[in-house]
Amino acid sequence: MNAPSTIDLARISAMDLTHAAHLLKGVRDATLSGQRPRVLPRPVIGDSWGRMLHGGVDPDRDIRSRLLTEEELEERRRTSPLLEILPVLRNALVSVADAAQHIMIVCDAEGRVLWREGSAAVLRQADTHGLEPGADWGESVVGTNGIGTPLVVRRPVQVFSAEHFVQTHHPWTCAGAPVTDPRDGRLLGVVDVSGPLRTIHPATLSLVDSVAKLAEARLRERHVTALDRLRAVAAPVLARLDGRAVAVDTHGWTAAVTGMPPADRLALPKSFGAGRTWLPSLGSCLVEPLPGGWLLRAEDPGDAPRPVAATRLVLDVSSPRRWTLSVLGGAHDWTHELSPRHAELLFLLCTYRTGRTASGLAEDMFGDPARTVTVRAELSRVRRYLGGLLAHRPYRFHEDIDVDVVMPDSPADLLPHSTAPAVRAARRVAEP
Numbered sequence: 001m002n003a004p005s006t007i008d009l010a011r012i013s014a015m016d017l018t019h020a021a022h023l024l025k026g027v028r029d030a031t032l033s034g035q036r037p038r039v040l041p042r043p044v045i046g047d048s049w050g051r052m053l054h055g056g057v058d059p060d061r062d063i064r065s066r067l068l069t070e071e072e073l074e075e076r077r078r079t080s081p082l083l084e085i086l087p088v089l090r091n092a093l094v095s096v097a098d099a100a101q102h103i104m105i106v107c108d109a110e111g112r113v114l115w116r117e118g119s120a121a122v123l124r125q126a127d128t129h130g131l132e133p134g135a136d137w138g139e140s141v142v143g144t145n146g147i148g149t150p151l152v153v154r155r156p157v158q159v160f161s162a163e164h165f166v167q168t169h170h171p172w173t174c175a176g177a178p179v180t181d182p183r184d185g186r187l188l189g190v191v192d193v194s195g196p197l198r199t200i201h202p203a204t205l206s207l208v209d210s211v212a213k214l215a216e217a218r219l220r221e222r223h224v225t226a227l228d229r230l231r232a233v234a235a236p237v238l239a240r241l242d243g244r245a246v247a248v249d250t251h252g253w254t255a256a257v258t259g260m261p262p263a264d265r266l267a268l269p270k271s272f273g274a275g276r277t278w279l280p281s282l283g284s285c286l287v288e289p290l291p292g293g294w295l296l297r298a299e300d301p302g303d304a305p306r307p308v309a310a311t312r313l314v315l316d317v318s319s320p321r322r323w324t325l326s327v328l329g330g331a332h333d334w335t336h337e338l339s340p341r342h343a344e345l346l347f348l349l350c351t352y353r354t355g356r357t358a359s360g361l362a363e364d365m366f367g368d369p370a371r372t373v374t375v376r377a378e379l380s381r382v383r384r385y386l387g388g389l390l391a392h393r394p395y396r397f398h399e400d401i402d403v404d405v406v407m408p409d410s411p412a413d414l415l416p417h418s419t420a421p422a423v424r425a426a427r428r429v430a431e432p
Contacts, residue, residue: 146174
């Protein structure tokens with residue numbers, strides 16, 4: 001028997017809308033009833049449906065979270081990093097959305113709707129679906145959708161009709177792309193274009209993704225400008241110092257350095273301030289405030305910090321959105337928040353305690369053993385904060401280190417952003 005094919009958006013867009021919606025409804029109904037559909041949902045949709053089933057989201061009932069009060073909404077708007085790029089999003093999307101009978105929606109990292117603009121008629125329809133300012137459109141609340149799902153998988157997603165997990169959302173189509181902070185990879189929120197079913201267009205997702213990248217580029221430009229200002233302040237200070245010292249911004253990005261090789265960025269601990277501290281990359285150092293950053297003066301006159309003994313390493317991937325690595329048992333315990341890619345690589349290294357070659361990790365990550373350059377570059381960045389705890393040839397944790405992994409309660413929440421074949425396989429193995 002031939003395996004069922006997987007539906008894709010290009011195929012949907014080429015169909016009569018009524019037929020496409022009917023086809024997807026059949027796929028959804030079969031999946032929810034535990035049957036194997038004739039056509040499989042797209043992987044990003046199927047994975048999301050799996051998370052909804054594990055999380056107990058009602059597929060037939062529209063459940064809504066409490067709306068933010070006006071005061072809460074205004075406070076979130078005022079403090080959101082998305083506020084400074086809102087003009088970019090408006091200029092690029094609102095006129096297009098209005099003409100196409102869509103609306104633009106901007107949400108924070110929790111899925112709360114902060115702003116929405118576009119077609120007045122569609123805005124009124126959105127109100128009936130609870131898609132209003134202050135509403136919670138996180139995936140765990142309203143099911144698979146173009147706001148909450150991109151926040152989980154950290155990539156652009158278009159959701160059409162019955163690809164929405166909750167039945168009441170089937171008359172809609174939506175396309176959303178996450179926006180991340182280029183300074184630290186932190187998820188800032190999502191920009192989405194939504195509208196009635198008849199307004200679907202296959203190019204909408206590409207447009208939204210391009211605009212999200214344009215907004216991130218604007219944030220990157222502002223970061224470069226801020227580093228230039230910090231460099232102008234720090235350069236004369238460093239010129240008067242002996243020994244090793246570096247000026248970094250509040251995210252650890254290097255503005256100026258003396259007495260040591262330059263590095264793009266230093267890993268700073270979560271709690272960081274003036275005084276004496278210890279960093280994996282510098283050892284013991286004195287921290288002094290600078291306008292827009294910090295001056296770090298290494299106390300050890302040697303060329304590099306002395307290795308610090310540690311006995312335990314804890315990788316926490318229990319959250320679907322935030323992952324940390326903690327090194328414990330040495331003279332200085334520390335915790336580092338991980339990027340999505342580093343969380344994947346470290347999880348795989350925890351799985352292969354005897355070690356994994358670059359080609360093996362490339363196959364685990366990308367299904368292509370030839371993509372070793374990417375793997376080596378990322379692991380080189382990891383070793384900046386792990387140092388001798390991470391050996392290579394093959395890549396592995398030091399044999400004297402106890403390694404623990406804190407897993408999520410549901411297998412579906414294991415690094416849900418990851419499309420790495422080995423991570424997807426780990427989710428299946430962990431299922432009861």
